[in-house]
Amino acid sequence: MRTAICKRLGCDVPIFAFSHCRDVVVEVTRAGGFGVLGAATFSPEQLETELRWIDSKVGGKPYGVDVIIPSTYDAEAERSAGDLDRLIPAEHKAFMEKLLAEEGVPALPPGERERIHREIVEGRGSMTPDGARRLVDVALTHPQVRMIVSALGAPPPEVVALLKARGVVVGAMCGKASHAVRQRAAGVELIVAQGTEAGGHTGDISTLVLVPQVVAALGLEVPVLAAGGITKGSQIAAALALGAQGVWCGTLWLGTRESELDAFEKEAVFAARAEDAVRRRARTGKTVRMIRSKLSEAWEKPGAPAYLPTPLQGVLYNEAHARVVRAKRADLYSFPVGQSVCDVNEETSTRDVMVRLQTEYLDAMDRLTTLAAEG
Numbered sequence: 001m002r003t004a005i006c007k008r009l010g011c012d013v014p015i016f017a018f019s020h021c022r023d024v025v026v027e028v029t030r031a032g033g034f035g036v037l038g039a040a041t042f043s044p045e046q047l048e049t050e051l052r053w054i055d056s057k058v059g060g061k062p063y064g065v066d067v068i069i070p071s072t073y074d075a076e077a078e079r080s081a082g083d084l085d086r087l088i089p090a091e092h093k094a095f096m097e098k099l100l101a102e103e104g105v106p107a108l109p110p111g112e113r114e115r116i117h118r119e120i121v122e123g124r125g126s127m128t129p130d131g132a133r134r135l136v137d138v139a140l141t142h143p144q145v146r147m148i149v150s151a152l153g154a155p156p157p158e159v160v161a162l163l164k165a166r167g168v169v170v171g172a173m174c175g176k177a178s179h180a181v182r183q184r185a186a187g188v189e190l191i192v193a194q195g196t197e198a199g200g201h202t203g204d205i206s207t208l209v210l211v212p213q214v215v216a217a218l219g220l221e222v223p224v225l226a227a228g229g230i231t232k233g234s235q236i237a238a239a240l241a242l243g244a245q246g247v248w249c250g251t252l253w254l255g256t257r258e259s260e261l262d263a264f265e266k267e268a269v270f271a272a273r274a275e276d277a278v279r280r281r282a283r284t285g286k287t288v289r290m291i292r293s294k295l296s297e298a299w300e301k302p303g304a305p306a307y308l309p310t311p312l313q314g315v316l317y318n319e320a321h322a323r324v325v326r327a328k329r330a331d332l333y334s335f336p337v338g339q340s341v342c343d344v345n346e347e348t349s350t351r352d353v354m355v356r357l358q359t360e361y362l363d364a365m366d367r368l369t370t371l372a373a374e375g
């Protein structure tokens, strides 16, 4: 399974794990894969703490960081990063409040609301070009960070130049071959081709169609990782057959012992079916594939307010989400997951997942060899 990108980055197997949870990043990296910390919602200070912790656990192995650099964002929101609340229209606040009140979801206790709100606002402030740049600067002070990936657009030219000068691989997420071509032209070295079935912000084209399109557009020598719907070793074999140099998984890690989700949230993930992973704008203002719930659906109904631009919708939504989790209301719980959530049914360790993926990959390769020999 060791491909050119493993040699370039210094990992053993091309299994890339996207996670907001530092424990998952550490476990995957220690098991020979490449953990990538989703840092988009961290403040620079939080990121520094997380990276120091990861450095102390991975024994010198390389890992990555993922930031969100949106190509479109609310410029006023960026200017008033400390006071995003003020920019959310009263109508939107009232809509969310009425919904939660009618469902009997209690308000957050005093102090808790302010804490969560502060965290959310700080986090949302990192999802702007300047905010993401602050995260990149923190990541660059950690030499074991060997790759930085940007979501929602290629990094600006000065960031690309800086990363290259430091020998850090510059990656970007794409949902269309034309995006990948533009990102390459902007100096991006590695492309994560993410199909529509993926959890999180996602486009319209499936992984099976997108990956060969991107590989054809860029050539086999450009490292492309297949993302979206991958939870099994047979799918890794398929991704490599399509021309990818590795796989990038997100949903898979949510059910692990190390994941950031609590027991109530994991149960909601284990119960979700492929068809429950729908694309909705309620969470960030852009389409995110996530578990369908009464909360996500209320925003789709006639009479609901129009979605707010990033990052304002996220500020409004995340506070409501915190209330839902606190109240343990599965019927209102929407968290980003891909269609492959149907394969995440029980808690396992990240290490066991890594072993399973590699065993299944070998089985799939044996099956293919047998098939070819029979023919």
Ligand SMILES: Cc1cc2nc3c(=O)[nH]c(=O)nc-3n(C[C@H](O)[C@H](O)[C@H](O)COP(=O)(O)O)c2cc1C
Pocket: 018, 038, 039, 040, 066, 067, 068, 150, 151, 173, 194, 197, 198, 199, 200, 201, 227, 228, 229, 230, 248, 249, 250, 251, 252, 335, 336, 337, 338, 339, 340
């Ligand atoms: C909970 C969750 C949050 C995500 N947040 C981000 C993010 O902040 N940045 C990003 O580049 N991708 C994000 N993604 C997408 C992943 O990077 C990855 O492409 C996707 O999970 C792959 O598809 P899969 O979910 O079917 O494994 C997220 C995915 C999940 C499940």
